[in-house]
Amino acid sequence: MNILVVDDEIMMVESIKIGLISKGYGVVGVNNAQEAMDFLAREDHGIDLVITDYLMPITNGMDLLLAVRKDNPTLPVLIMTAYADASLVIEALKNGCAGFVEKPFSREQLVAEINRIEQRLLQGQHDR
């Protein structure tokens, strides 16, 4: 599974990359929503899941989620946030967010969340 990690914190992207690569995932890291959207605009992006921080300058995770939904309706987006307040959760879910992880999260928690999304994708494919 190939994952696009989006966070304005370079260190955060790198540390998530370390954690996920060690679990066998392919990981691409970018530092803002625009870079993410540019990457996803490529036809051969090969990304199966986007993990984005919520709080980023200029374009936040919610806006990225909306942009992804527009151009890649089936591509799941997982949002990371240090402040999972209810309104944010509800808004994100309404916009088709596949899941949330609250910081700080462990590699296992993140991987469990990724697995859950993966299962849902497989189930969706099976149902179709």
Added chain:
Amino acid sequence: MNAAGEGIRSLMDLFGSILGTGNRRPPPERQAHTALRGPLAADSLAADRRPGALPPATDRTPPPPEPPIAAWAATLSSSLVILRRLAGATEREFLQIGSDMQAIYLRAATLSQTAQDLVEVASGDRVHSLIAQLRQILAEMETYLEQTQVQNGSYCTAFATVEKLLQQIADPLEGFKKMSKNLYILEVLIKIESANIGELGGEFINLALDINTLTQQIKDKSNTIQDHRSLLAAIIAKNSQVAGAALTTQEGLIRSTLDNTVTSIAELEGANQRFFELGSTVATTADDNSNNISKIVQSMQFHDIFRQQVEHVIEALEGLQPALAGNSIGDQDPADNRIEALINRVGDACELQEAQLQYATTALYMAVTAIISNLTEISGQQKLLARDIYNNSGLNNGTGRSFIDDVSFHMASITELLTSCAATNSDLAGIMAEVTDTVETITGFVADIEGIGHDINLIALNARIKAASTGADGASLCVLAEEIGHLSHGDAQRTDIITATLREIHTTTSTLFAETTSGEANLSARLIDMKTGLNTTLVAFAQMGSDLQSLLAQVQNQVNTLTGEIERITGAINVHQHCRDMADEVVAGLQQIFAQARALSPASAAFKEDLRLMANRYTMESERKIHEGIAQKHGLLASTPRAPVATSPKTADSEFGDNVDLF
């Protein structure tokens, strides 16, 4: 927005009004309730401050003393300066840690791979195959050595037999000497007697000359045989002794060398097994490293969380500044109420933000401490792994050789022994060939003597005939002729004895020689094959040893680099200490402010109730703890367990997973 959404909004408003938290770049909804500007906050703080409303009778108490607003404003101002620095204080160092972590991760992964390669070299199929080859070669060598020992023993036995047989021909050879002496006497007598009978004796003079010639030949031949016999006996005596000693020495060496080699191969197999088991240790260490790195990754998230928390504190405290400047409380309110409201607001905000800052700083401190601890653990585990690998390499047994060197050394000893045994065998075969040749030569001489004896017999017969023709005058010559005939008969008997003995010697030597020369050729060929096979195996072992040494050196080098790097990194990390020092200064200021504020006006019931509600309902675990902590400090009961989700029970495969809390 539906009813649930409204409810959540209300709760968020309530929370925001008290906590004054907001995101670093908060969304519009959150911005509305940061810095104590939410509608509920206004309601709770100014319940009795609506324009025109009279304060309740119970509130008609003496006005509180004047708060030290200027001092609070100054403290807040200096605290904000520190907090703004604090919000960015972790950036550089965490970036450095993140960058270092990449290097550590790669180094640890490389080290795990090197360790795995090393284990594979020392325990893989290649070693199994080489051990099997060694065992086969060793078995062949053992058989070979047994055969050469048996063969060399046969040589020694044959030499002893030949030595004994050679002694048996000593008497007959002595008989030839006596016969020569007797023939010489008879020759002289014939000459005398033939002189006595005058003309008739002329024939006998020629006869005597013939006897003389043959006697000389017998003498020469028997002397030659004697010389050969003596030489042969000396050679056999000398070599039997040498061969016997060599056999005894080699016997001991063979035993000890074979035992040593068997031991070293067993050690090789033991090492092979140990390295195989070490494979799981390497895998476990790699897993542990991965887990430690995962924990570090988790801890590093506190940088972002800490910064956001500090920014929230900044925002909340900044919200107080206009109030302290005297322009935010409703101008319509009576002065007393305004002052009390200000004191309460300042007290509430400072108490909450002090708790928030303490919590954030402690969380950061613990996270950084955990990073250092996890890094140290990685370093320790890699050192342990390197030590295990080194111990299993067999390089610490004091000999300075690895188990592979030991095997090579012992196999080389066996090869030397094989060469030595083969040389002894070859020497003994050479001696045996010499014995056989000499015996054949002696046999030739014996045949010559036998021929001479036959000639003498003819001469004797001729002498008798001639003597008979001389009548009575030749009677004495007739006697001499008969005597010569007797001597010739004795000669025949002696040659028969010697011939039989020599045949026996020949049979012994030639049979053994035939056996051993064909066997020796076979053994030589086998020796060459064994040496070739062993060389190939030892070259493969040497290559493996070289690979092992190289990988060991790499492991040591990589461990040293990694642990050195970790020591350098952990030694340089002080962001947690630095941040705590800065935060402590702010915390002290805030504590002073809210202590003064509470002394002037205790925390309101509404504030306490808000805390309890937030502790029970706020979505974020960290802030819930903060509110719960403050609520307890104000004598409120610990929060009741949070209500389960109103909808379906949450399961691991619920639609939104465990991380989404829908209240």
